[in-house]
Amino acid sequence: MSLRRAVKCATGQDVYTCHACFDCEIPHMNDMDLPLGSLIQMILQDDEEALGTRTLWSDSALYAARGACKRGLDIYAVMLALREESKRRNGGAPHPKI
Numbered sequence: 001m002s003l004r005r006a007v008k009c010a011t012g013q014d015v016y017t018c019h020a021c022f023d024c025e026i027p028h029m030n031d032m033d034l035p036l037g038s039l040i041q042m043i044l045q046d047d048e049e050a051l052g053t054r055t056l057w058s059d060s061a062l063y064a065a066r067g068a069c070k071r072g073l074d075i076y077a078v079m080l081a082l083r084e085e086s087k088r089r090n091g092g093a094p095h096p097k098i
């Protein structure tokens with residue numbers, strides 16, 4: 001199952017609605033390695049590396065993601081679904097890189 005489909009099944013959120021406008025920029029935090037918009041683009045490209053990004057597992061990024069997308073994508077829900085998908089693919093562990 002693609003990352004996009006896994007997220008859609010879990011949340012109803014379709015990252016296909018992302019227009020790569022990058023208006024979801026949040027202040028950079030030390031435990032982030034890429035912007036939220038880039039994380040969403042990785043999901044669109046079904047890039048499994050998204051599951052090992054520090055941004056995905058950053059709680060500060062997670063909470064800052066609430067309402068960050070001005071186009072209505074619930075990035076908070078998307079990130080939680082991605083974390084669960086990562087655990088599912090790694091036998092319950094968050095991710096080998098984390």
Ligand code: SF4
Pocket residue numbers: 017018019020021022023024025036037040068069070071072073075
């Ligand atoms: S603000 Fe929303 S539509 Fe724009 S890049 Fe971020 S997630 Fe995508």
